[in-house]
Amino acid sequence: MRYMSLIRINEDNVPEGGPGPELMEEMGKLIEEMTKAGVLLDTAGLRPTEEGTRLRWNRGELSVTDGPFTETKEFIGGYALIEAKSKDEAIEWTSRFLRIHGEAWDITCELRQVEGPDFD
């Protein structure tokens, strides 16, 4: 089963300077561990919303808006695509990812199962 982990953060909660070198190193180690465990299929950070664009289709009308998007302070910082035998396993791996962020961060991962062939 595949799960998408969407990394959500409130812009007020991003520590000064963003992720520091120790965090990046720990993340690198965890990514390597999860890759070697055959669990991590794909992961990436997303570039800031200032560089992003939203396209909206409203019943026949297309509107295109460049970032930043001011109505909400929460944004998606990145994602991970995990293959796990159960949601509980996906939760365990995702909690390990969050734990390495330590005391300085308030960050959320939203886990959503990816639609796929139904084995049931």
Place this chain on the structure above:
Amino acid sequence: MTGSDSRGDQDARRAIDAVWRIESARVIAGVARIVRDLGIAEELAQDALVAALEQWPESGVPDNPGAWLMATAKHRAIDLVRRKERYARKLEELGHQLESQESRQSHGSDFAAAEAAADGDIEDDLLRLVFTACHPVLATEARVALTLRLLGGLTTAEIARAFLVGEPTVAQRIVRAKKTLAKAGVRFEVPEEGAERRERLASVLEVIYLVFNEGYSATAGDDWMRPGLCEDALRLGRVLAGLMPREPEVHGLVALLEIQASRAAARTGPSGEPVLLTDQDRRRWDQLLIRRGFAALARADALPGRPGPYAVQAAIAACHARAFTPDDTDWPRIAELYDALARLVPSPVVELNRAVAVAMAHGPEQGLKLVDALGDEPALRRYHLLPTVRGDLLARLGRHAEARTEFVRAAALTRNERERGLLLARAAEAGRNS
């Protein structure tokens, strides 16, 4: 704990279960290095799990649960080994080394730090466990059961469901397998580079491929544990690739599995019937898995040595994966690859597949020559695909009466109702054309 589970207890147990699935192989491997016996190693690892189930609901899951389990299991292993006379002397040395480490540190996070620092050792132990569980002294189904149990983290019940056998059968297989290993004096180690290691590695790859094929052969109505075997095999393959990054055939096997798995959604029709490769809706092929397959194949190709059988089969699968439509298929390249495969692992089935590729690349006449050479092959006597292929080639050459004979023969050989219907239909069509 009280009689009825609170939701908190249930959540805790599920979380611990998830940790166990993730960590158990490493714990067993680490303990096995100390006690040198898989049965005892698994028991001690289970003891650590029991301890976790007792303590973590109260204290919470530790920050590094893997290290906690490893430390707990290893402490018990050391105690056990200390008590055994047979290992008395080795033990004392071992006990001394670890004792002096322990006297400087406390159980828990400090030990965890030491373990984390010795990460290389964990991987070595895991590899030893892989090689031991797949030892050729064991019958194939024993290797499969032991591997799925110790490395895949599957329960006995899950293995039984996946292979359509009874749970006691699987339990027996595992018990007997451990006994066989102990009696044969199989050492908990990976052979040095050389012929023995190549042989042992081939045995490991065979187990993984077998598990995958068992899952791949599952049909729509089956228990979901069965197609789940494909995921299990893929994960084992990926783990092995991480442990043995310089072995090209490991990457070759992973590449083959990734690409084959990419077709899972397209392989069965709406009523669960199998769909041939050339008829599959390629939009349903999983491009993520295809990319991963190509990446694994590239890693295999970048390593020294000529491609082995798995890498060649992966390259064939990659040719199909690259083609957006069946007409885009690079059949000459596939024919070349089958030439290579036939030299590496000659077999009638490979030869038959080669004939199909040659026919697609160079015309049915060429293909028919190869098929005719197989005519008397005893291994293929009851193999319905031989007359199927022959019939197809004859039809393409306009020899419809002969084609009809072959399709009728093929229909008689297949046990699949739907397939028989299709073959009889082709026979009828050939009859009309002749």
